Amino acid sequence: xxxxxxxxxxxxxxxxxxxxxxxxxxxxxxxxxxxxxxxxxxxxxxxxxxxxxxxxxxxxxxxxxxxxxxxxxxxxxxxxxxxxxxxxxxxxxxxxxxxxxxxxxxxxxxxxxxxxxxxxxxxxxxxxxxxxxxxxxxxxxxxxxxxxxxxxxxxxxxxxxxxxxxxxxxxxxxxxxxxxxxxxxxxxxxxxxxxxxxxxxxxxxxxxxxxxxxxxxxxxxxxxxxxxxxxxxxxxxxxxxxxxxxxxxxxx
Amino acid sequence: xxxxxxxxxxxxxxxxxxxxxxxxxxxxxxxxxxxxxxxxxxxxxxxxxxxxxxxxxxxxxxxxxxxxxxxxxxxxxxxxxxxxxxxxxxxxxxxxxxxxxxxxxxxxxxxxxxxxxxxxxxxxxxxxxxxxxxxxxxxxxxxxxxxxxxxxxxxxxxxxxxxxxxxxxxxxxxxxxxxxxxxxxx
Numbered sequence: 001x002x003x004x005x006x007x008x009x010x011x012x013x014x015x016x017x018x019x020x021x022x023x024x025x026x027x028x029x030x031x032x033x034x035x036x037x038x039x040x041x042x043x044x045x046x047x048x049x050x051x052x053x054x055x056x057x058x059x060x061x062x063x064x065x066x067x068x069x070x071x072x073x074x075x076x077x078x079x080x081x082x083x084x085x086x087x088x089x090x091x092x093x094x095x096x097x098x099x100x101x102x103x104x105x106x107x108x109x110x111x112x113x114x115x116x117x118x119x120x121x122x123x124x125x126x127x128x129x130x131x132x133x134x135x136x137x138x139x140x141x142x143x144x145x146x147x148x149x150x151x152x153x154x155x156x157x158x159x160x161x162x163x164x165x166x167x168x169x170x171x172x173x174x175x176x177x178x179x180x181x182x183x184x185x186x187x188x189x190x191x192x193x194x195x196x197x198x199x200x201x202x203x204x205x206x207x208x209x210x211x212x213x214x215x216x217x218x219x220x221x222x223x224x225x226x227x228x229x230x231x232x233x234x235x236x237x238x239x240x241x242x243x244x245x246x247x248x249x250x251x252x
Numbered sequence: 253x254x255x256x257x258x259x260x261x262x263x264x265x266x267x268x269x270x271x272x273x274x275x276x277x278x279x280x281x282x283x284x285x286x287x288x289x290x291x292x293x294x295x296x297x298x299x300x301x302x303x304x305x306x307x308x309x310x311x312x313x314x315x316x317x318x319x320x321x322x323x324x325x326x327x328x329x330x331x332x333x334x335x336x337x338x339x340x341x342x343x344x345x346x347x348x349x350x351x352x353x354x355x356x357x358x359x360x361x362x363x364x365x366x367x368x369x370x371x372x373x374x375x376x377x378x379x380x381x382x383x384x385x386x387x388x389x390x391x392x393x394x395x396x397x398x399x400x401x402x403x404x405x406x407x408x409x410x411x412x413x414x415x416x417x418x419x420x421x422x423x424x425x426x427x428x429x430x431x432x433x434x435x436x437x438x
Contacts (some may be wrong), residue, residue, distance in 0.1 A: 003417055004399040011399040011418055067428030073348070074341070077424030084416050085425050136295060152293035201272050205279030209297055216281035225272045232265040240258060 001136040001151070015131035016083060022127015023052075026120035033178055039116045043106055047113070048120065050102045051095040058094020062087030111186030111238075118192045119178075122171045125196065129164040138163065141208040157206040166199040184238040194231035200224040294395040296414055300325070300406045301394045305359065305384035308371055313384045316410070318355050322433040323406035324426070326358045327386075327397050329365040330373040335401040338420035339379055345426040346381045353408075353437040354430055356381035361400060363389035405429045408437050 005012040027048060034041050063085045064071050064078060071077055077085065103113055132138040140149075140157030148155040174192055177183065201224040204210060210218040292299040300323070304314040315323070326342060328335035339358075346356045360370040362385045374383060386392055395404065403421060405414040414429060 002398075006399065013418060063424075063428070067424065067431065070424040070427035070431060073427055074423035077422035080422035080424070082416075082422050082425050084414070085422060085428075139295070152295050152298060153291040198268070198272070201275065205275065210281070212281060217276060218279065218281070221276045221279070225269070225276060228272060229269055232268065236258075236262060236265060239261070 001134065003135045013083070014134040015137075018130040018134055019124070019127045022124045022130070023120065026123030026127070029119035029123055030116055033119050034116045036178075037112065037116065039112055043108055044113075044116050046106075047099055047102050047108070048117075051099045054098035055091045055095030056086070058097075059086035059088065059091030061094075062090020065090075109185065111184075111189070114186055114189035118174060118189045122167070122174050122192055126164070126167040126171060129160060129167045132160040132163060136160075137209075139208050140206050143206075156208060159203065159207050162203050162206060166203060170195045170199065184241070187235060187238050190231050190235040190238060194228055194235060197224045197227035197231060201228060294404065294412065294415070296412050298412055299410050300404060300412050303391050303394060305386060305391065308360075308367070308374065308383045308385065311382065313357065313382065315357075319410050320408050320437070321353050321355045322349075322408060322430060322437060323404075324354065324356045324430065325395075325404040325406060326356065326401055327361055327392065327395065327403070328358060328401045329361045330369040331365065332400045334419035336373065336377075338401060339373075339377055341421065341423035341426055343377075343379050343381065344423060345430060348427070349430050349434060350381075352434050354434065357384055358382070359384045359386050359391050361389070361392045361397070362387045363392060405433060407433050 002014055005014045005017070027045070030044060030048075031041050033039075034044050060078065066087060102108075103110065136151060138160055139151055140159035140162075142154045143157050144155060145157070147158065149158045150156075170192065173195060174188060177188055177191055201221050204218050204220045204224065207218075207220075210220060213219050213222065290299070292301045294301060300315060302314070302316045304312065306312055315325075324342070324345070326338075328339075330336070342356060342358065346354065350356075358379075358381055360367075360383050362370065367385060367387075370383060370385070373379075384391075391397075395402065399417055401419040401421075403416045403419070404412050405416075407413050413433060416425070
């Protein structure tokens, strides 16, 4: 666990740095993929830049809407550099809205765009897993298994390392899948969502910080199951529509 | 899965979803199971590690005796620029909420500072909140402080609700977190 990297007088927040590194590496992977699929690289960069910028502004505004009286007492805080004053849900919502707006305005093909963004998303997940290792967040449940690690006062599942292994596995699977030139548009994205949701559903069981629903059900697993179901339905639809008409008529 | 026929694939997807549902049920936490609440650790969701120190005014302070109040535990040193920069905001927040149940403990990491430097800084900036002195580095070690300032927001139940590493923290950040926690006291 290394939440802060001290370089002389400079204290760098390592988790944030690792997420940024994941985004940067993800963007260069996405660029390579886009070139291979003849997707306009400039549009991809503009889309991501718009999403990140609007997402950042949205995250701060979300924070303002949640505690207006706190900002009223100190209006200059709106421009503070504190990452803790960024609301992640508002940020993601604003980023998605900006992406949709940019994509519509520039007539980008929806499924092909999502496919082009998939390497970035997969690399981002890897960055997030590394950030969790650095910060010690997303910690595991208490266990006596031989590979348990000492963290936060107990022997625990090394859930952050499980997360890293899952993210690596997803990235490798997608790398293999992306070689298939005849894959239906959108299928790479659907596979990414299915794998991410499926592995989250499985690995959440080893987490020690799950938010619980009545009956002790882990809320993240329910959300992951819904995402998995949506991704599998989408995958089935995409694969069925990609089959040649004669094959569809024969049913094979 | 390219080899699989669409109908078989559909059944396969259905089986995955069914297995997922079973796994959710199997990994549910029984209500009788213990949670992390009994373990103390310097992380969000855990009980704040207890400590006992003496303040600049020679008053004893024990964290566990402040249970029921909202505690803002800030670790700082007088040579640390971001620590000094956030102190005025900390003072304003303290003045605004101290009557509602907020306790600010600005623990000076005296093991890497001096008592006189801390005293001079507090007086020069007219800061009024209590400053426990961590002369032996006990709290710095107990809270695994790797960078100054580090701030822990502790709820009335003694649980750490948020950890902010680094600074300076803005006043809105301090006020928003404190106001949220004070709702539990009211």
